[in-house]
Amino acid sequence: EVQLVESGGGLVQPGGSLRLSCAASGFTFSSYWMSWVRQAPGKGLEWVANIKQDGSEKYYVDSVKGRFTISRDNAKNSLYLQMNSLRAEDTAVYYCARHSSGWSYRPFDYWGQGTLVTVSS
């Protein structure tokens, strides 16, 4: 059974940093593109970033470029999101999601349960 379990969320002050993790199981993690998607409270979905199987390609939404870094460790079946210079508008539930095949141009067929990040003083 495919499982994605996020962790690392919490309360952080504006300007602070946080590192999210996503532990994957039930599939060959190293064969899939992976993404982070966020959802502000009561709002819609926003794609944040994605990463190729070997980490050689990474793409970001403009609003997080230069502040967030996506990475992965295939030996540990884990996906990460390092978030720096956090702003109030980064407050959201962050989901990790799997692309449905070994290509970036694919929808997300599995999602984690999400981890809440709150940026507030």
Added chain:
Amino acid sequence: EIVLTQSPGTLSLSPGERATLSCRASQSVSSSYLAWYQQKPGQAPRLLIYGASSRATGIPDRFSGSGSGTDFTLTISRLEPEDFAVYYCQQYGRFKTFGGGTKVEIK
């Protein structure tokens, strides 16, 4: 960036009725890289439709997708009680974007 606009914002219908949801793109969506997701409160989204019209694994055939270019539609032929939720369209080109969502509520 491709902007997706969903309409209506809220759809009030009764069980058994037909639901028609619209998703309009600001520019043509390449090769129908268009998906639909369902999200219920407190849950992660679930993939319903990809490639504009292909149902994902395990999705009932009352869900159907159509469209191409800039205009796409999700149709639920007969609403079941479990179908009342928020629906999002997504284009999954290089930089992915989601629509703002349509809430299907019980009338």
